[in-house]
Amino acid sequence: MGQFTDPCKTKTRTSAHEDQCDLYYECFNGQPVLQECPNGLVYHGKRTQGLFGVCDYDFMVDCSTRQARSYAQNLDQPNPCDYKSGIIGDITYCDRYWECVVGNPQLYDCPNGLVFIGRNRGIAEGCDYPWRGSYCDDKQLANPPLSTEHCDWLYGIFGHETSCTRYWTCWNGTASEQFCIGGLLYNEESHSCDWPQNVAGCQKHPLCKDDPNANVPLGKSCERYWACQGGYPRLQRCPATLVFDKRSRRCVNPPTEDCEAPTTTTAAPEDYVDDDFRGAAPPPPRRRRPSSSLSQGPPDQGSFLPNNALPFRPSSPSESRPQSPPLPQGANFREAPIDKAVPLK
Structure with a gap:
């Protein structure tokens, strides 16, 4: 068993525990405070060389004189190298996981605000929002929140400070304002837009x-x-x-005490104005269907011919329609549609 060393008198402001390799003392306000390394790590003593502050992997530290471990350290943490996926969650902290790297287990932290759910799952590095599942029911969080403007954690979805129809999505501490549409309000419990009757305690207009x-x-x-x-x-x-x-x-239906029946008037094309389409042009006029070729000349071919075609221009009025035999006189006759056909009475 080792001897107690006052951490306030050391360069790193920390000192090793007397008999447990995963515990250490740290100086706060001139007093030694007992601290515990994250699960799977032990006290290293050098802040610049440890994996997490003054803590590192046990194979990097000589714990022969302090072999005792805390309860969390004594739990059987599975080795990720024994699994096909090469990755497994920590048995104590839901925001940490172990990954097999070159045959050795390595401990990793999820992005701040996320928890581990499995390889190739979640929104970032196998980690996802904690409210999407019961990932932390029997575990605890190893890391405290890192807050920025509008973001309680670096990653997450958070309600707006002054509006129930808006919310913030945070990615690595950067907040983006989002809006609920269709009369929906942001629900803090489900972290989504919900019907107004399901959102309690929201400020009103x-x-x-x-x-x-x-x-x-x-x-x-x-x-x-x-x-x-x-x-x-x-x-x-x-x-x-x-x-x-x-x-x-x-x-x-009108009338009411305050309103009569609405009047509708047809506006001239140049005065066409609508409340929802103010300043829009009047509707285009409809094209008239050409009359029968027997009563009028050929239709205007300028808009139906290719660009390189010559428009039809008759040289004289007599050439504007084909020649036909003189019609018989009388009120019971009509033009014959077929050449040399006898009109019917």
């Missing part, structure tokens, strides 16, 4: 403070109104020929 899912009149407008969805208003319009009734707070 002043227009929807009385009822988070009611319809609210828009001033004196007879066609538009506010539709509250989960405490947030969305501008809506009644269907054609209907008006918004401020008493029943729904679209009804």
